[in-house]
Amino acid sequence: MSLGIAVIGTGRMGADHVRRIDSVIGGARVAAVADLDADRAREAAAGIEGCSVHTDPAAAMDAPGVAAVLIASSGPAHEAALLEAFARGLPVLCEKPLTPDPAGTLRVMEAELRLGRRLVTVGFMRRYDSEYQELQRTLEQGELGRALMLHCRHRNAQSPPFFTTEMLIRDSVVHEADATRWLLGQEVTAVQVLRPRPSSGAPQGLGDPQLVLFETSGGVVVDVEIFVNCGFGYEVHCEAVCERGTASIGAGSGLVTRGAGRAARAIPEDFTVRFAEAYDREVRAWVDGIRRGRVEGASAWDGYAAALVCEAGVRAQECGERVGVELPERPALYA
Numbered sequence: 001m002s003l004g005i006a007v008i009g010t011g012r013m014g015a016d017h018v019r020r021i022d023s024v025i026g027g028a029r030v031a032a033v034a035d036l037d038a039d040r041a042r043e044a045a046a047g048i049e050g051c052s053v054h055t056d057p058a059a060a061m062d063a064p065g066v067a068a069v070l071i072a073s074s075g076p077a078h079e080a081a082l083l084e085a086f087a088r089g090l091p092v093l094c095e096k097p098l099t100p101d102p103a104g105t106l107r108v109m110e111a112e113l114r115l116g117r118r119l120v121t122v123g124f125m126r127r128y129d130s131e132y133q134e135l136q137r138t139l140e141q142g143e144l145g146r147a148l149m150l151h152c153r154h155r156n157a158q159s160p161p162f163f164t165t166e167m168l169i170r171d172s173v174v175h176e177a178d179a180t181r182w183l184l185g186q187e188v189t190a191v192q193v194l195r196p197r198p199s200s201g202a203p204q205g206l207g208d209p210q211l212v213l214f215e216t217s218g219g220v221v222v223d224v225e226i227f228v229n230c231g232f233g234y235e236v237h238c239e240a241v242c243e244r245g246t247a248s249i250g251a252g253s254g255l256v257t258r259g260a261g262r263a264a265r266a267i268p269e270d271f272t273v274r275f276a277e278a279y280d281r282e283v284r285a286w287v288d289g290i291r292r293g294r295v296e297g298a299s300a301w302d303g304y305a306a307a308l309v310c311e312a313g314v315r316a317q318e319c320g321e322r323v324g325v326e327l328p329e330r331p332a333l334y335a
């Protein structure tokens, strides 16, 4: 029987996940949706047989046939929805960031620890991207020697209207915080942020772009250019510089046209295009895991570690200094 999923939040990502569960991955169905905006919820559920529509996330989780929850509401709404899912013992895939601040993430993790079993998967979809996976394997195999530096670029064509300077870190660089930990198997120990003059293409008051530097427990230095109003498309690059060579991803390998004295390749418009396959693989792995009684992917601990890195990043944005990341001991549940 297919796994009944309640999707909470049917905005851009939520509606895309509804489509994915309904028509791409197999083994699951959208049993209920909830969004504060009833029209948006109705639109996402249109044409899906047996899918009930709600404005209250808890009501969606109580709908007949719901056995798992996918949270894609706005970041500040995640914590309440996660706790509702825990109260029902439902496994939950929660979009990043797990919560926007480490205090909320800690409350979520502690609630899961009290349950004594893992229910949460955090939607760090880069872990499912084939290029990132190849890079991770290459670094793990060690043929290029130990990693010394990562050069990362993370560019969005434009930021949503509600985006703030803090969100460059908490909402965008949170991906590099997780990817760094996952690629290197090391923790981020300190963060610095350099702020060039803001682009005239960025909304007034938004400190965009920024250069974020991580130091890791294994002595690797990571630089992340975050530029959320670059204007020309979506780009995520990562180059690992190792002792005997380099490995890089994100150059794009699509169609190249040549004409009028120029060679050209399309740049993806946004993350839904660049990471389409990764989102499919992430949701499929989560569903397959639940059906086999396992919880796959990034854990609440990973969400917490990333939130602590981001908290240090926001403090570094404000003070202009290097800020240390204080990570507590990892609870045994997440060993």
Ligand SMILES: NC(=O)C1=CN([C@@H]2O[C@H](COP(=O)(O)OP(=O)(O)OC[C@H]3O[C@@H](n4cnc5c(N)ncnc54)[C@H](O)[C@@H]3O)[C@@H](O)[C@H]2O)C=CC1
Pocket: 008, 009, 010, 011, 012, 013, 014, 034, 035, 036, 037, 040, 055, 057, 072, 073, 074, 075, 077, 095, 096, 097, 123, 125, 171, 271, 275
């Ligand atoms: N993995 C990735 O690459 C991406 C992840 N995201 C994450 O996905 C989540 C959603 O982002 P978007 O879809 O871009 O935002 P969005 O603003 O398009 O959609 C959010 C939806 O949540 C609804 N909502 C807010 N509070 C709610 C509540 N208490 N109960 C029910 N519904 C509620 C809003 O009405 C809205 O429809 C965020 O956590 C964001 O960080 C977003 C973009 C890409």
Ligand SMILES: O=C1[C@@H](O)[C@H](O)[C@@H](O)[C@H](O)[C@H]1O
Pocket: 096, 156, 171, 172, 175, 228, 271
């Ligand atoms: O998660 C995402 C967005 O929320 C965020 O705002 C973008 O900067 C990222 O590229 C995207 O992957």
